[in-house]
Every structure is written in C-alpha cells, then in structure tokens.
Amino acid sequence: MIHPASRLEVVVHSRADGRSAVKSAAYTARTSYRDERLGQRFRAGKRGGLLSHELINWNGDAEALWNTAEHAETRRNARVIRELRPSLPAELPLTEQVRLVRGFSLWLRDEYGVAVQADIHAPRFLDRDEERRHNAGKLATDAQEYLAALFDPTRTNRNFHAHILLTTRKVRPETGAFGDKTRILDDKKTGPEEILRIRREWQKRTNAALKRIGSPARVDLRSYEDMAKAGDAPTGLIPQDHLGPRRAERSRRLEDDGGDTSVAGQRRAEIQAHNDELWRTWLQWRALQREKDRLEESARIAAEREAERKGKAGAEKRRLREVKTAMEAEATVAASAQFDSVRTASMWELAISSAQGLSPEPPCEEPDEFSAEVDLETYEPPQGRLQPEPVLTPKVVRVRRRGPRHL
Template sequence: MAVYRCEVKTLNRASGRSAVAAAAYRAAERLRDEQANEGKGKVHDYRRRTPGVMHREVVAPKGAATWATQRGQLWNQAERAENRRNSVTAREVLVSLPHELDDAQRAELVQAFALGLVDRYGVAVDLAIHRPDRKGDDRNHHAHLLMTTRRIGPEGFTEKTRELDDMKNRGPVEIEAIREMWEREQNRALQRAGIVERVSRLSNEARGIDREPQPKLGETATALMRRGEPSRLADRWQQVVKGNAKPGRAPSPMRQNMARQAEQRRKERETRLAQAHQPGGAVQRALQAAQQVRPPAPQGPTHIAEALMRSTSEAQQGEQDKQQALKDEARKLDEQRAKAGELEAARAWERQRQAELRRKRIEREQAQQNEQDPGRQRTLPGPKKKPD
C-alpha cells in the first residue's frame, strides 16, 4: 500500500551540523569539509554505506555555475556563503517512495520532484535514494533531497530563499506547496505504473476517514522495536494499528458529528437545487429577469442556456461562500481549542509552581524552628523499656 510522507527540515550550524557532512552521509561518499576545524578541514567518509544508496544525483538550474553539480564543491560553497554561527546551510526534504514501483520508476519520480523544487526556488538539489535497511521493513524505500538555502546563478550563490524562512507568513504556505507537489508527482508515478492506489497529504480527519492516525515512531523507537526491546511509543503504535484493523470499530463522537454535518449539508444542497428548478425558483426567476431586461431578444435555446448558466453560477458561488464560512468556523473552533489547551497547560504549570513554593516555605520554616531550638532536632524517642 502506497503511503504519503513528506517532511521538510533544516540543517542549522548552531546545532553542530554541516551541509558537507550531511551530503556525504546521504550520498555515501567521501567529502572534505574545508570550513571545519577553523579552516583546517575535516574528511567525512561514508563510502561503506554505498550498498544502501540506489541512486544519487545533483540537479541545478539552467545556466548555473559549472561547479553547482559537483557535490563536494557545491556544499563547501554553501558553507562558505554563510558567515553567522547560527546560519541554516541546507534544507532537507525527506520522502517515502512507493514500494510498488521498481528502481527506475522511483528514480524518475524523485528526479521529477527535484526538478520541480529547482524550478520553483532556483536552488540546487542534491538527491539520494536509499534502499530499505536489511534489518528493517523491506518496503521502506525513501529519498533525501538536500536543497541549498540560496538561489544559484552563473556567478554562484545569490539571495536567500526568504520565502521558506518566513515561518509566520509565507513559510507555511511554501511548505504546504512542497507537500502538494510531492503528492501530485507521486500520484502521477502511480498512474503511469498502472497502479490504482493514490496518496493524499491530508489527514484522515480532513478526508473523513474513521481511522486513528498512527504516531510517528522515529529512529530510536523504531530501532528498539526491531530489537524487540520495550518502548512506550512502540506499544502505543501497535495499539493504534490493532485498533484500526478491527472491522467493527466504532467512530469517535467527533467523527460522528462530522458525518452528520456532511450529510446535512448534502441534503440542504439537494433541497436548494430542487427549489431552484421549481416554479418561482432561482432558475425560473433568472429566465423571467432575462425576459424583462431584453424583451426583444429571441426566446430560443441559446437564451435559455445563458440564463441557466448564470443561475447555476450564482448557485455555485453561494455554495462556495457557505463552504468557506464553514471552513472559517472550523478554523476558529480549532484556534479556540488550541488556546484552551494552552490555558490549561499554563494553569497546570502554575499549580505545580505554587505547590513547589509551599514545599519550600514549609522546609524553610522547619529549618528556622530547628535553629531556634537545636535540642529539638537531637531529641529522639529512645527504645521502650521492657516491664520487670
């Protein structure tokens, strides 16, 4: 079963990460980081990982500098272009690949996605397709795409891709655009391969699917689960998988409410359409209005078709307005829930803080009493004497 996964991350120099080291690791190559160790350099050799890399390639914009497709030069130039200690030197996109495709089809899919990123942002993209781990799930085909944080032209790097750095406004929009791009390219690849399944970037709740989302395990929990070692996150993951597999699983109250609302909107839409075609409805009113405005016009099929098109357009616009209002209302409800959660967390933290203050006050009072009456601290009850 094809799955959707598209994560966008950053490589920050402040956390001790290097774009050269990341590129060497993902491509299973030997690269020298010229900027490391205060300019003395450091070699990153990951050639032992070569069997796990199915395909590696650097894609750059047309007319870019000649060194833009040379992995070592590209990332050393990227490190050299940033002067701040907390600079973001690379951006990574991690995607899961359909195991139903063969190696050539997966390579074509990732190349198409990389070209889309290059065309949209004018950056260089270093892609590496990894095979599944020998000790893990044999369906875990995935790819790492390292993007430069600056656009690149004939003379080298130019301005930063600020639209991706602006996490308050444009950033989330661009991230969603990248996720949508990957959804589109993956579904195209599945269609070309004759596979019926499709993937979606939307959540189960947004698609109306009554299935609890599986928690993300991460590298540590996955490794523990493979070794058979206990992990609360792995136990929770298995619990969710088993719960979703139950045929008689009852929908949650929230999903039941969503289903009722969707059914109610469907009935209202059908009612409006039926009323529009009744005498005195929107369609009939549109025909009468057209006759009053242009009485000399011929009452032929063309005239009626135009009136029907106008009325249909009005009905569609009204439906779109209503859907937008429902989305706005849902968004406000989500914001209220988030604020309520934040308020409850703040209250819990305040209660914990007050309890800690009370505990310290009691300890301080006891210490003061012991200082005022030292004998109290040393006086302890002795053993009871046995009766004669």
Template sequence: MAIYHFSNQIISRKKQQNTIAAAAYRSGERLVDERTNESKFYKRQVEPITHILAPSHAPKWVFDRQQLWNEVEKVERQWNAQLAREINVALPKELSHEEQEQLAIEFCNEVFVKDGMVADLAIHRDDEENPHFHIMLTIRPFNEEGTWGNKQVKIKEIMNGKQQIKAIHTTDWNTKEKLVYWREQWATYANQFLEKNGFPERITHLSNKDQGLETLPTIHEGVVARQLQNEGKESERIRINMERKEYNKIIIELSEVKKEKQIKERTEMFVRRFTPLEKKQLRESAKSLRLFVNFENINTRRNQLDKWHARLEFSQDSVDTFKKMNRIERETDMLDHAENILENEANRFLEKYYPNFNIEDHSKEQRIEVVETTVTQNKRLSSHEIEKVIIDLEKKQIEKDLFVLLNNRPQFVLSIQKEIQRAEKQFENLRLKNGVNFADGSTIQNASEKELRKMQFLLKQKENLNKSLGLLGMLYDHQLQAMYPNWDGRIYLSIEQKEFFVMAEEYYGKNITPEDFSNPPRKYSKDEQMEIIFSFHQISNGNIDTYKRHQSIELLNKKYPDFQTDNQSYKHMFYNECMRYSDEIGQERMNQLKSAFDVQSVFKEEDSQLERSTTFGPKSNQNSNFLSDGTDFFSILESAIREADRKWREAELEQKNKNKRHRQKGMER
C-alpha cells in the same frame, strides 16, 4: 501499499550541524571538511542512488558534492546560519527501482531546481519495505552569473515616526505556503507515476482530519527507531505507531459493522429468528467474550483457546495457571452455548424459508452459510445458488485445509485417523442400534430411511478420509523417491516414519545419510537458538495483543527468513535440536522453549499413536526418549531404516519362494 511521508527540516550551525557530515551520511561517500580537515564517512549496507541536480545558471563546481557543501560552509559566516534544507520523502513500494528513481529526479527538477535550488538527491533502500529519498537543498540562491546571491536584503522603513531596518527574504523558500505547495506537488507527481504504471493506489498530502477520516495518521519511524527495536530496545515512535494502528483497526472494524447494519436496516426482508431469550444470551456472550458473535468469530476464538490450553497443559501448577485454565473452560462453554443458538436459529430459518432443504444432508457450516448468504443478499436463493454457496464454502475450506495440511502434516495424519475411528464407531453404533446385519439383507429394513442415509454418509466419509491419507502417502512417496532413488526399502516405511525423513530433509536442507547417525548435523548455533527461543517466548506471551505478536513474528522472519514459523514439522525439528543441546542453552531458555512451543502436546499424541503401531519393532522407550530429551531422533531414523530393509528382504524372499513354487507347479503339469 503506497504511503504518504514528506518531512522537512533545516540543517543549521545553531544546532551544531554540518552539511559535509550530512551529505556524507546520505550519499554514502567519503567527504573531507576543508575547515577542519576531517574525513566524514558512514558505511551503508546498501549503496544509495545519488544525483546532483542544479539550475542552468549554477556554477559547474556544484556537481562536485564535496566542493558544493564546503562552499556552503564557507559562504555562511554567522554562528546561527541556516546551511541547507533537508527533505525526506517515502517512495511508493509498488513502483520498480527504475520508476522510483525517475519519479524522484523528475519531482526534484520540476519543483526545486526550476525554482533556483541545487538538489543533492540520495535514494535509500536499506529496507525494501521502506524505500525513500533524501534531498539536501541549498538555501542561498545563485545569481545569474553563477555567484552566490543574498538570502535577505535590508530595507529602511519608517514605523511610528522612527526609521527601522527590516530584513526581507529574497526567495519564498522558507514560507509555510511554499512547504504546503511542495507537499501537494509530491502527491500529484507520485499519483501520476502510479497511474501511468497501472497501479490503483493513490496518496494524499491532506491530513486524516482534512479528509474527514476518524483514523489517526501514523508517524515516520525512521532507521534509528527500527534499529532500536531490532536491538530489543523500546522506540517511542514505533510504540506510538503500534498504538495508532491498533486504534485505527478498531475504528475500521466499527465502521464496517455500522455500514453492514445500515444496509440491513434499509432493506430487510429476511430477518433472523432469535427468541428474546436467545438474543439476551447472545448479548451476554458477546459482552463476556468481547467479540461480535458469529460462526466465524466463534471458530477463531476456539482455536486460540485450544492453543492456549496446549501451552498451559505443560506449565507448572500454580494459582495463576489454575485461573487461566478456568477461564479457558468458561469461555469454551460460552462458545459452545452461542454456537448451539446459531445452529438452532439457522435450522428454524431454513425450515421457514427453504422447506425443501434437507437439513440432515448438510453440515452445520453449510447450513449457516446458506442462512448468512440469504440475509446478506436479502433474497431467497435458488437451488442452483444454494449449490454454488456450498461449493464456494467447500473451496474456501479446502484452501484452508491445504494450508494447514502442508504446515501441520503430523497432526493432519492423527486427526484423519481419529476421524476414521469416530466414523467407524458411529456407524457400528447405528448398525447395532437398528439390528442391521449386512450378511442378511432383510435386516436392513429395520433401520429408518433417515438412519440408513446417515450410515451411507459415514461410509462415504470413511472412504474419503482414507483417500486423504492415501494422497498424503503418495506425496511422501514422491518426495522419498527423489531423496533416495536407490533405496528400495523406503516403500516399507509407515506414514509416520516417512514424515520423519521428510521433516529432517526440510529442516536441514539435505538428505539424512548414515554418517549423520553417528554425527548429527546442527542447523542453528547456540546464540541463534537462544535468540529464536526468546522471540517465540515473547510471541506466545498471552499479555501482548495480536498486532504486537504479528510484528514480533515479522521481525523473526526478517532475521531468520529460512525459519518456517507456520510449519509445525519444522518447529518440531527445532525443538528437538534445542533439546539435544540443552546443556549449552541453559535452563532459563529451555524453560522458555517448553512454555512457548506447543509441540510437546503434539509429540505426546504422536508418541501414543506410534505405541499403538509396530512400526519401530518391539515397543521400547525409543520414542519417549526422543520426546523428552531429543537425543534419539536419529536413532529412530536408523531403526526405521533397519525395519524397512528387513520387511523389504522378507518381501523379496517371499516373492522368490512364490516364483519358485509357481515354476515347480508348471514342471509338474
């Protein structure tokens, strides 16, 4: 998003500054200071885009950067002389590189050059998220014939009967009014370019206070602050911005809540039917949980607690761990209680306003969404509108599920298998409870219509869940066919084994070959592993807030763009690789790895799932070894290949025998 930043400073000899060094740093050119014969050069990762812009009456030599600033150093003789003005301006990220350059040139020409200044312009894009340009401006004007003019003229005047000499500036470039004008003009030019190129964003030179906003403006961080942060050091400017962003986030959220409350208070016909006791309990829950109690916030907090619990489950027993586990248990109980209140209230609401709405046929999420939409739109929904609300909710859930699925495939398989088992158990309990025997059609009458509908729902649910597993299996089959087109045994892998092969290919960026079993590849070096582990250890620290955690993840993604932080399979592979090199990494980092990654709980669940199957042949310690020290991952793949090939050979042999028997029967006939 386009931001407004326009800072102004004077480069002066009093501050022991030098225009040659300043110009060299901003332009990326090697310049020689003729006074000291020193060469000034500052290597930049990305070459700046530079221009020198000058009024028509300026001498030709101003277009030579080295001569321009050496001439400035020569003409200014005072020990405290002001040498140049430097302005730093943020460019709108929405514009293309060409549009940004055109905007900077046009602004400088119209605002500074037409006023008589020479502008040394340098556009910096070292950080694509922070495109900006520097302008070094001459402070001394040029005469019409191209010679240096005077900054000031001295005049005599009589004050209190005494003659005094007063210095008068020949230009208004140093006035506060001029600076305000420049700041305003930058907003005008930038907004014109944004509008011309079809972007709705706009910037303003006005402060938040002048705009009537309660939020606090952020300050310019600069390359030095970001460099300190990348080195793991604290930057005061970045800390201030983080605090202000967190404050602004709260102000914005409060503003939204106030706005929603005002809308509901103005025109409220459909009211929530909470009992006085329920209202009191919800207020207490909101206070204890420190969140606005609604269904979405409850689910978000529940997910956070689940992740926290998974990390603590494998921590060493201590008083601190015990306290945290107790807190998780207390909060979970409060969330369950608040959710039950919301669900009961939603049911009462639907019974009052939608007497024909069949509560039993709809999930808790669907019921609550219908209630929320009714209250928000302040009208009774038609059957068509209710159907649309439910479809939209399903679409949102599918989008979330797809994201979770693609980044949490092993957990998805396990959760689906658990849901299938749960549906089967519920179905069987209902069947036994009602004495239904499907071999005897007359027993179906034992069950009520309501329970028969529930049994049909469970059968349909199981069918859909099996389809989901089938779709994931097809996804794996397509990937394996592309990876190993000449290996027929791949079709005999279990879904867990297929995941292992796909997981390895995603991580290493190549197919696993027999050579890898004897010499496993390594993706990250020792130093890279240690740095990534430390980053995740900081991210998983429960004492840092959400904003700081997000910032840490962004820094990790920036340094290691190929590391898929949201992909659990990828994180499993990294965890496994680190376990393989645990001796190199050291005990401290390994402890951080185990505390930061919640993959252990997943591995544990995968292990139990694999033990229940016979996919890897006879039960052994293969899986548990892989989970504990990471040494047997490639042995698991090798075993899977042998087992799949064995099944393929048996199937081939069975097919040949079947064909042989078929031919013999034909001959007998």
C-alpha cells in the same frame, strides 16, 4: 487505508544543532566529503543501499556544492540545508522512482532557484546478517538479482525513500555563486503555505506516476484531521511520532529480539492498534452506508419510473375518453402501452369503458384447485366419485356369418 508511502518529512539542518551541510550530503550520498570550514572529513556509516544520486542546478560535484553552501553562511546558527524525505511507492519500478524524484527536483529548482542533491535509498533487508552485509556494500549478487531482492516482501521491508537536499539560498549554476536566502520558505506566514504546496506537488506527481504504470494505489499526504473533515478517514486517528535513524534502528533490534517492550515502543503499538481498529470499523460503516445509498437510489429510480408509467397511463385514458369512432378507438387501444393488443370490438369497448371509469376491468377467471397455494403438510386429495373397477376378462362376441346372396 492510507498507502504506506504517504509520507514526506521536511527537516531543516542548522548549525545551532551541530549540523553540517557537508556531513549531511556525505551520509545521503553514501560516501565521504571533507568539510573545509571545519577541517574535518565525514564518512557515511553505510556504504551500500544507494540506488540513485543526482545533482540539479549545479555544474560541479556535491562536495564542492555543499562546501560553497557552508562558506555562504556567516551566522553561527545559520540554516545550511533544507531536506525533504519522501517515501517512494514500492509499486513503482526503480526507473519510475528515479524519474519521479528527478522531475520533482527540477520543479523545486524552477520554483525556488535552489540547487538540489537527490539520492534514492534502498529498503532494509529483514535478515540481520544480510542487512549488515548490505550496509557494508558486501552483498554478493549481480544487479538484476539485487533489484529483485529489494522488491521482494519476504526479504526487505520495501521502504524505498529519497533524500532531497536543497540549498537555503538561490544558486547561479553558471558562476557557482550563491544569492539571496529563500525567505519564502523561512517566513512564519508563507513558509507553512509553501511547504503545503510542496507536499501537494509531490502527491500529485507520485499519483500520476502510479497511474502511468496502471497501479490503482494512491498516496495521500493530508493530515488525519483534514482527511476526516473531507470524509476520507475516521475521526480520532492519532499520528505516530517519526523515529530518527538511531531510534528506528534500536526499535528494529528490539523487535528482532522478541519485541519492543520499551515505553515508547509500547506507546507506538497502542497507537497502531487504536488506529487499526478505527479504520476497521470505519470501513465497515462505509460499506453499510454504500449499500444503504444503493438501495435508496434503487427505490428513487423505481418511484420515478412508476410515476412516469402512471402519467402515461393517465394520458392514454384521456385519449380513449376523447375518441368518437370505432376506428379511432381501435387505433388508440392498439397504440396504448397499458392495454394488451385486442382484436375484437367488445374488448375495445371494455378498454374505453375502463378508461372512462364506467366499468371495472374484466374480472379474472375463478381460481380452481390447480391455481390455489397448497400446504404440502396438511394437503388432502379431493374426494371424487368412486371409479368402477376395470374389466380385465375379455368378452367373446359371436358373429353369425351369412352365406352369399343369390339373385
């Protein structure tokens, strides 16, 4: 099965869609920023759940970064932010999650020259009241208890994830100036190739982090089609449509109230059931195939060893046919692997004769009644001679004593 954290979504924020870089950054940072271009302050609807916040390749604060990014664009439909939304494996402790996101953000800076805002968000609490207090930042608990609760599968969905915001232009951190557009990510030809490279880098780094902590879990960001072609997944898996924040929240409310009976919810449930059945049958088939391969490999090894044994036996027989003296015969038979160690000349002669094909091997002893197989249901004991009845009456024998002999 695919690891639940095998997801990295790429979203481009454009003014044509009514997006603002400042607004998006305020939401992921769980704070409020003022957009100088629009003259409007944006506040995050949620104030809790921010586990980490970092800026890469920028010397000021995040509000200044994204206002500068907005001022650098003049077109009405300009792209102002490129956002990566990777899921984080719940097997990783928070310190390892922060290390993973920071290292990946530094790689993005080095590869594309962009500034990066990286925020890690906490999972959602399963209890509705607890989640409401969590979003409001009013969950009364200390830091250790809070972290323990986040990783508890009975209290949260353990959906740790990051929001990695990239500028769409190269940035000079010394001066704070924005340079050229990152056309390599926007181009119709090179853009998909670069996004694929970004996904592979994230997968490599995530799996390295899992390996570093000794976890056997691994993420796989390939498409279902590519996984099936490589033999790592069943054919026919259907990808689920990603839900935005509003649709996901609506679906959660319906599930809490008894089930998502909407058309979209039923469609998602059907796809999930279809994929689960494909995975179940495919895993069973893989197990049978592995057992078949194991048996075939065992048969191949046995055949190779039997052929090797026959080859050695043939060579030993040839050596026995070529001996000229009894001493040579004795030494050859003693060193042979196919004959038992012998001690008499007659047995040496039998071995030599067998090797030369002059006589068959010594016959086995005739089977007796003790070596034959016995059917306990039909077995009758053999009829032997009748034994005489034992004599139980003691017989007294009189002994005549003689007197002493006189000389």
